[in-house]
Amino acid sequence: xxxxxxxxxxxxxxxxxxxxxxxxxxxxxxxxxxxxxxxxxxxxxxxxxxxxxxxxxxxxxxxxxxxxxxxxxxxxxxxxxxxxxxxxxxxxxxxxxxxxxxxxxxxxxxxxxxxxxxxxxxxxxxxxxxxxxxxxxxxxxxxxxxxxxxxxxxxxxxxxxxxxxxxxxxxxxxxxxxxxxxxxxxxxxxxxxxxxxxxxxxxxxxxxxxxxxxxxxxxxxxxxxxxxxxxxxxxxxxxxxxxxxxxxxxxxxxxxxxxxxxxxxxxxxx
Amino acid sequence: xxxxxxxxxxxxxxxxxxxxxxxxxxxxxxxxxxxxxxxxxxxxxxxxxxxxxxxxxxxxxxxxxxxxxxxxxxxxxxxxxxxxxxxxxxxxxxxxxxxxxxxxxxxxxxxxxxxxxxxxxxxxxxxxxxxxxxxxxxxxxxxxxxxxxxxxxxxxxxxxxxxxxxxxxxxxxxxxxxxxxxxxxxxxxxxxxxxxxxxxxxxxxxxxxxxxxxxxxxxxxxxxxxxxxxxxxxxxxxxxxxxxxxxxxxxxxxxxxxxxxxxxxxxxxxxxxxxxxxxxxxxxxxxxxxxxxxxxxxxxxxxxxxxxxxxxxxxxxxxxxxxxxxxxxxxxxxxxxxxxxxxxxxxxxxxxxxxxxxxxxxxxxxxxxxxxx
Amino acid sequence: xxxxxxxxxxxxxxxxxxxxxxxxxxxxxxxxxxxxxxxxxxxxxxxxxxxxxxxxxxxxxxxxxxxxxxxxxxxxxxxxxxxxxxxxxxxxxxxxxxxxxxxxxxxxxxxxxxxxxxxxxxxxxxxxxxxxxxxxxxxxxxxxxxxxxxxxxxxxxxxx
Numbered sequence: 001x002x003x004x005x006x007x008x009x010x011x012x013x014x015x016x017x018x019x020x021x022x023x024x025x026x027x028x029x030x031x032x033x034x035x036x037x038x039x040x041x042x043x044x045x046x047x048x049x050x051x052x053x054x055x056x057x058x059x060x061x062x063x064x065x066x067x068x069x070x071x072x073x074x075x076x077x078x079x080x081x082x083x084x085x086x087x088x089x090x091x092x093x094x095x096x097x098x099x100x101x102x103x104x105x106x107x108x109x110x111x112x113x114x115x116x117x118x119x120x121x122x123x124x125x126x127x128x129x130x131x132x133x134x135x136x137x138x139x140x141x142x143x144x145x146x147x148x149x150x151x152x153x154x155x156x157x158x159x160x161x162x163x164x165x166x167x168x169x170x171x172x173x174x175x176x177x178x179x180x181x182x183x184x185x186x187x188x189x190x191x192x193x194x195x196x197x198x199x200x201x202x203x204x205x206x207x208x209x210x211x212x213x214x215x216x217x218x219x220x221x222x223x224x225x226x227x228x229x230x231x232x233x234x235x236x237x238x239x240x241x242x243x244x245x246x247x248x249x250x251x252x253x254x255x256x257x258x259x260x261x262x263x264x265x266x267x268x269x270x
Numbered sequence: 271x272x273x274x275x276x277x278x279x280x281x282x283x284x285x286x287x288x289x290x291x292x293x294x295x296x297x298x299x300x301x302x303x304x305x306x307x308x309x310x311x312x313x314x315x316x317x318x319x320x321x322x323x324x325x326x327x328x329x330x331x332x333x334x335x336x337x338x339x340x341x342x343x344x345x346x347x348x349x350x351x352x353x354x355x356x357x358x359x360x361x362x363x364x365x366x367x368x369x370x371x372x373x374x375x376x377x378x379x380x381x382x383x384x385x386x387x388x389x390x391x392x393x394x395x396x397x398x399x400x401x402x403x404x405x406x407x408x409x410x411x412x413x414x415x416x417x418x419x420x421x422x423x424x425x426x427x428x429x430x431x432x433x434x435x436x437x438x439x440x441x442x443x444x445x446x447x448x449x450x451x452x453x454x455x456x457x458x459x460x461x462x463x464x465x466x467x468x469x470x471x472x473x474x475x476x477x478x479x480x481x482x483x484x485x486x487x488x489x490x491x492x493x494x495x496x497x498x499x500x501x502x503x504x505x506x507x508x509x510x511x512x513x514x515x516x517x518x519x520x521x522x523x524x525x526x527x528x529x530x531x532x533x534x535x536x537x538x539x540x541x542x543x544x545x546x547x548x549x550x551x552x553x554x555x556x557x558x559x560x561x562x563x564x565x566x567x568x569x570x571x572x573x574x575x576x577x578x579x580x581x582x583x584x585x586x587x588x589x590x591x592x593x594x595x596x597x598x599x600x601x602x603x604x605x606x607x608x609x610x611x612x613x614x615x616x617x618x619x620x621x622x623x624x625x626x627x628x629x630x631x632x633x634x635x636x637x638x639x640x641x642x643x
Numbered sequence: 644x645x646x647x648x649x650x651x652x653x654x655x656x657x658x659x660x661x662x663x664x665x666x667x668x669x670x671x672x673x674x675x676x677x678x679x680x681x682x683x684x685x686x687x688x689x690x691x692x693x694x695x696x697x698x699x700x701x702x703x704x705x706x707x708x709x710x711x712x713x714x715x716x717x718x719x720x721x722x723x724x725x726x727x728x729x730x731x732x733x734x735x736x737x738x739x740x741x742x743x744x745x746x747x748x749x750x751x752x753x754x755x756x757x758x759x760x761x762x763x764x765x766x767x768x769x770x771x772x773x774x775x776x777x778x779x780x781x782x783x784x785x786x787x788x789x790x791x792x793x794x795x796x797x798x799x800x801x802x803x
Contacts, residue, residue: 001409001553001568003361003372027369046365047557047564072582087370089363114792144792169787171714176742178717179702181783188655188721203791209782230586231579233553236407240550241571241578243600246520246607251406267523269592 001234004044004089009082010064016148018071019115020080021056025064027087032065037122038097038227038255042235043067044089045078052232052250053079054119055093059126065090068118068150094235095254098123098199099225107191108137109219110162111210113182113202117141117150119227119254120201128161137162138189142182142206144168146175165189182206183213193218199255201227208265211258221259228253228261244270271466272473274481275488276452278461281339282313284422284450287475288383293420296352297385304329304346310385317342324430324618327627337461340454343430344388344617348546350398352382353415360553360566377411381418387448388426389441390433390615394546395419396446400609401549420471423448427495432618434508434631440615442499450476453492464492508631512612518638519603523595527636532591534626539572541620541628542597547605547613550578573597598633647672650748654695655721656772664765671754677741683724684735690727692749696720699745703737712738716783723776728752 006027013021026032035041035055044050057066071080082088100123108127112120127137139162143149146168155164165185166177178185182202198219200210207226214224230242230249242249245264247256264270276284288295289311297310300317310316321334322342334341362373387395399416402409426433426442435441444451449472453464464484467473503509542548552571557564571578574593579586587593605613614630621629648669651657657665675694677683683694683701694701700719704712715737718724724747727735733752759766 001360001566003363003374006370006372044555046363046370047555047561049555050553050566086368087365089370089372142792144790148792167717169790169792173704173711173714175714178700178719179714180716181786184716184783185719187779188719205789205791206786209786229581231577231581233551237405238402238407238409238549239552239571240573240600241552243573243596243604246604248608263520269587269589270523270596 001236001238002091004042004050004091006087007065007090009084009086009088011084012082015068015150018080019068019150020071021066021068022079022082023057023064023066024088024090029063031063033093035059035065035093035122036097037100037126038119039093039095040119040235040254041065041067041090041092042094042232043069043079044091045075045082046088048078049075050089050091050233051075051079052094052235052254054227054254056118056121057125058129059122060129066121068115068121070115091235094250096252098227098255099197099257100126103127103197103199104133105135107135107196108162109186109189109191109196109198109214110137110139111182111186111198111200111202111214112139113142113206114144114148115150116200116202116206116227120199121151123199124158124162128158131161135195136191138191139164140167140182140186140189141165142167142169142202145170146177181209183209186210186213187217189217191217196223198224200224204228211265221262222257224258225255226258226261226265227255271468273484273489274465274467274476275484276463276465276479276481278337278339278454278456278463280480281316281463283479284475285310285313285385287478288385288420288422291475292381293383294380295383295385296349298340298342298345300331303331305331305342306347307345307349307352307384307386313339316340316386321428322430324432324622326432326621326629327624329622336456338454338456340386340424340452341428343426343428343433344391344619345386346544346619346623348544348617348619349384349387349391349395350546350549352384353395353419354398354402354409354412354549357567357569358411360568363564363566365562365564377414379411379415381420382415383420383422385422387421387423388617389423389444389446390435390438390617391546392421392423392444392446392448393440393615394617395421397547397605397609397611397613397615398549400611420475421448421450423451425451425453425492425496426499427454429499429502429506430618430622431506432508432621433499433503433616434506434510434618435616436500436503437508437510437512437631438612438614438616439512442503443496448472453495455488455491455495457491462488464488508616508618508629510631510634515612515634516603516606518634518641519599522637522641523599525637525640525642527633527640528591528595530636531594531628531633532589534628535590535594536626537574537590537593538625539574540623540625541630542572542574543570544619544623545601546615546617546619547601548572552577573600598630601630602634647674647748650674650697651695654697654748656695656723656776660768660772664768667758667762667765668750668755668769669748671758672748672750675747675749677745677747679741679743681741681745683739683741683745683747684727684737686735686738688735690725690733690735691752693723693725693728693752694747694749696722696724697746697748700742701739701745702742703739705737716780717742723773726773726777728756729773
């Protein structure tokens, strides 16, 4: 395993409590290795471990990466504490991302839950940049409360290119979005099922419900893509930790086509 | 392939020839109550005159009653520790004025020579090659050690009760390439080795040895001795048809047999450490007390440990049932999808070194008996 | 000009149902619009109707002392509002309020109950469809209770 490249924090934005977006650029300057939407980097905070974090932000961004991460443990807490000018280690990009070539010319259903919107942001930005390349696009984004939804400010710009439906579990009366589950608006949404691709990222339980709703709505399993998460220490296919059935999440995923992994998706403690 | 005879009394000359060529020579030694692979200096370090008795949760060394060097079967530890060390530092990093500087670890070692590699073990090394060299990412340190590795393989002329290489098609005869292959012969014509030289490196090392031509009788005797090991396994309880294992396991992920084995399994990880192909590891990041120096270490880990599958909030595989299932299905089924071959070579270590006496071949049988399909 | 029966037939609840049965049910309905802020149902009122939402958004909510009403679920086109008409004592359990201008088909509960009693095949066909909606609502409520977004998804810390 080679040492990481050194990156410097350009800016840090607190999105919602405990969740920040870091923009980082190579300490030596210059360009960054291009990434595909859905891929991830291994981010290393000095002495406190390394974690896989998906790319957020647009792929067109030159010279820097954007990563949205939530402080949930020692490593992510250290990364979330980084301030502009601080340095961190970066290995990547790794993994297989969203099937961008499969999306062109088709209707795209984007279904995200909680922090699961972050790995979908590059995909959304790609659609927003060239909406004419797609038949249409809808974003169904669910979260616990309105104040825990990501990228609300940025969403205004997305609404020109795609229909955005926000759903929360709990809200006060002034909330203008949906209350309920993310699959609710999806169940009654209009889309051409035979020419639609769905991309799903969120807690596994939410993805299970989303898959069921999509199947009820007439999507075939080969048109549904999910992003999986497992423990990961190397991202090289060597440490063995991210195995999920016969798959390595780090190299065969994190994005999988549902028809390829359907038997594994419902096995418990896999 | 050149075949010749090396007198047992001249075995040390082979070891000295390897040392003279700059190799760090590793082979079997008797370490208290077990044969283990370790550094050797001469033929006197070898466990001459000892055989192993292995069974479920059982390993004993017994006097062989003869002077064979390689009468034991496989050592307690696998060769993997020398090619892929249990613990190694990956890099150091210094933080000064907020700036990071990474210092890569030089992962260099003298060329290694392994003496006494069995056919199943040669297969195990090749299996680890697939994982650590042949993928999109290569473990450079492993590749270096592997590239310079010299192997003196030994054909088994006896099988332990736990051996099942005939079921996994990995032995007992050495068929994968090895620099040298020995078959130990002991009869009224004396104590000697049939020596097969398979590579240029093998020719160079043996050039100075006092070799004699092998007769057809020697070759036939060697084959008959290997056949003894083969017949012992074929007649034993651990002979089975391994062709349908992949589908059998993957179609029985909810077999009650997993629950039954979980009642006995201690989740101690012995099987994964003893296994010659298990490769999983953890990385650990540490800092010193000043907070300005940090290191990253890689160490062997096991799918039986809770932290192995930890995703914030808890382990994905929380139960012993799930962990045993992960180990066994990966070894025998997932491995086939991932690397084109089974991850099991039939060496039997996981059987002998399981403190609960769990036998992977019996578990296969239990799954097969409960097979719903 | 579309008839009530056309709207009923096009609503997801009746998707694929025998046209004669749909026609029969539509006989109990009329088109009804609600302004933003207007209530479709009020808790404890007689549950005389249920609504097929054609357009607009409706929130199901319940009132609490000394706090604003709590939104429980929002509904939109192709959803239905109200099933208290089906179950004695036929009183609404919650308020439902139009979040936007809302167009509906208002179905008379007593009328439909009568038709279901006289035509059990129709009753069973309708009940199957309503049960499916109820099951979806229960599943949804369980998901909401689970608080699935409470723990983070990606960006997880691999260390315990």
